[in-house]
Amino acid sequence: MYWHEANPSRWKQEQAIASDLLDDFEAGIDGDRTAFIGGTLGVYSAHGHLYESATLHIEYPKTFPARNRPPSVYLKSHRDRWKNTGNSHIETDWRLCLFVPGESGIDFADSTSLKALFAVIHTFLFKQRIYQKRLAKTVLSGEVAQWPGEDRSHGERGIREAIQSMSGIGRNAPCPCGSGLKYKKCHMRKFERR
Numbered sequence: 001m002y003w004h005e006a007n008p009s010r011w012k013q014e015q016a017i018a019s020d021l022l023d024d025f026e027a028g029i030d031g032d033r034t035a036f037i038g039g040t041l042g043v044y045s046a047h048g049h050l051y052e053s054a055t056l057h058i059e060y061p062k063t064f065p066a067r068n069r070p071p072s073v074y075l076k077s078h079r080d081r082w083k084n085t086g087n088s089h090i091e092t093d094w095r096l097c098l099f100v101p102g103e104s105g106i107d108f109a110d111s112t113s114l115k116a117l118f119a120v121i122h123t124f125l126f127k128q129r130i131y132q133k134r135l136a137k138t139v140l141s142g143e144v145a146q147w148p149g150e151d152r153s154h155g156e157r158g159i160r161e162a163i164q165s166m167s168g169i170g171r172n173a174p175c176p177c178g179s180g181l182k183y184k185k186c187h188m189r190k191f192e193r194r
């Protein structure tokens with residue numbers, strides 16, 4: 001059974017939170033029965049000035065929120081203006097690389113976790129806007145654009161950095177990479193294989 005069928009009240013709650021925060025809110029179950037939410041999030045300055053309107057598509061894992069696996073967030077807008085290259089933390093399919101799941105600090109079992117996720121997305125898009133400006137400049141100068149603020153390396157290297165900085169993970173704990181597998185069946189094996 002899919003999570004949105006097993007827990008319809010939680011699915012309703014997710015939609016209620018998203019419809020408050022997103023313009024042009026939509027939600028549904030797609031062809032392979034994945035629950036999704038879509039809409040446009042305003043990215044504001046500290047003074048309330050609107051910098052960007054980012055259209056997002058959020059897909060839930062089929063067993064959400066088991067093993068604290070987060071939803072996947074895709075950027076639908078900006079594909080003509082922003083680049084998903086370099087250290088942009090945007091994957092080739094425009095999935096946002098928001099955090100190493102084990103380091104998000106968000107407990108997705110909490111029914112208000114989507115609010116926390118939107119706060120992370122807002123900060124991410126704010127930084128992304130700065131990064132994309134830097135990236136545009138480096139086209140002329142040939143320098144490497146730097147991500148604003150602290151970050152992990154992009155992709156697999158970032159997951160390894162995060163795991164190495166943790167003070168020890170139980171073999172049966174969810175893998176910090178967010179795969180939904182136990183650590184012993186996922187990155188613990190990958191480390192052993194090195």
Ligand SMILES: [Zn+2]
Nearest residue numbers: 175177186187
């Ligand atoms: Zn893993």
